[in-house]
Amino acid sequence: xxxxxARIALRIFLALALVHxxxxxxxxxxxxxxxxxxxxxxxxxxxLVSTRGAERGRLVRLTxxxxxxxxxxxxxxxxxxxxxxxxxxxxxxxxxxxxxxxAFWPHRRESxxxxxxxxxxxxxxAIVALVLACAPHAGVLLVPVLAYGLLLGAMAxxxxxxxxxxxxxxxxxxxxxxxxxxxxxxxxWDLPLQGFWVMLTYIAAQLLIVLGVLRAVTxxxxxxxDRQDVSTAP
Numbered sequence: 001x002x003x004x005x006a007r008i009a010l011r012i013f014l015a016l017a018l019v020h021x022x023x024x025x026x027x028x029x030x031x032x033x034x035x036x037x038x039x040x041x042x043x044x045x046x047x048l049v050s051t052r053g054a055e056r057g058r059l060v061r062l063t064x065x066x067x068x069x070x071x072x073x074x075x076x077x078x079x080x081x082x083x084x085x086x087x088x089x090x091x092x093x094x095x096x097x098x099x100x101x102x103a104f105w106p107h108r109r110e111s112x113x114x115x116x117x118x119x120x121x122x123x124x125x126a127i128v129a130l131v132l133a134c135a136p137h138a139g140v141l142l143v144p145v146l147a148y149g150l151l152l153g154a155m156a157x158x159x160x161x162x163x164x165x166x167x168x169x170x171x172x173x174x175x176x177x178x179x180x181x182x183x184x185x186x187x188x189w190d191l192p193l194q195g196f197w198v199m200l201t202y203i204a205a206q207l208l209i210v211l212g213v214l215r216a217v218t219x220x221x222x223x224x225x226d227r228q229d230v231s232t233a234p
Contacts, residue, residue: 009046016042017203024196032195033078039203040071047210055217062103063213069096070206083141086184090141090148093177097151100209104158104166111161120157123174127153130178134185145181152177163219165212172205 016038023032044067051060073092077085104111112119127149138145152174159170179198182189191197 003049006046006050009042009049013039013042013046013207021196021200021203024199025193036074036199037071037078040067040074040206043067043206043210047214050214051217057217059103059213060217062099063210066096066099066103067206069093069099086141087144090144094144094148094151097148097155100155101151101158104155104162107161108158109161111158113157113161119160123153123157126174126178130181134181137185137187145185149181159209162216163212165208165215167212169205169208169212172201172208176201176205
């Protein structure tokens with residue numbers, strides 16, 4: 001994290017995110033849409049330059065793949081219109097959630113699935129409430145929306161097992177996509193500055209997940225080094 005290329009990449013991402021959010025606040029639709037295309041590639045670049053060699057193990061590679069499909073989801077509204085664009089977006093982000101689930105699965109025994117199980121309740125309530133709010137008006141999109149909601153919830157729950165940064169990122173991802181679902185399927189939903197809040201929580205979620213992954217691989221490398229020192233000690 002202290003290496004110059006990583007610092008530069010992170011600063012570029014934060015600057016781009018800030019500019020994008022300002023454009024969201026000021027209803028600059030075209031600049032906001034174009035700037036969104038570059039957010040995930042820059043964040044993936046930050047993850048790449050922050051890791052090397054053995055650090056780019058399973059967790060990092062799957063996170064990079066999830067960022068790639070998230071980028072495809074970000075660009076989907078520019079590739080098509082209406083329900084087709086929405087389905088493309090849901091499909092790409094569904095793959096991203098599956099990749100995050102696979103990435104976080106080895107940490108499941110540290111998650112709320114096995115520890116502090118009472119914390120599963122807020123996740124269950126959030127998913128059920130979201131489904132109840134959106135299902136009556138989802139129409140033909142009901143099945144993909146339900147599938148995505150279940151995978152999103154599973155990702156957020158498994159994220160709790162990695163570390164607090166990934167935990168927070170998974171929770172914010174749930175909030176961000178929940179806002180999108182409510183805006184798309186709940187006629188009564190009318191959040192001022194909807195796009196701003198969606199992107200703020202989405203950007204924060206992805207950044208926290210990446211920072212948490214970096215912390216996880218750094219800790220893992222440190223523990224491996226400690227074990228190596230012990231094994232070679234006279």
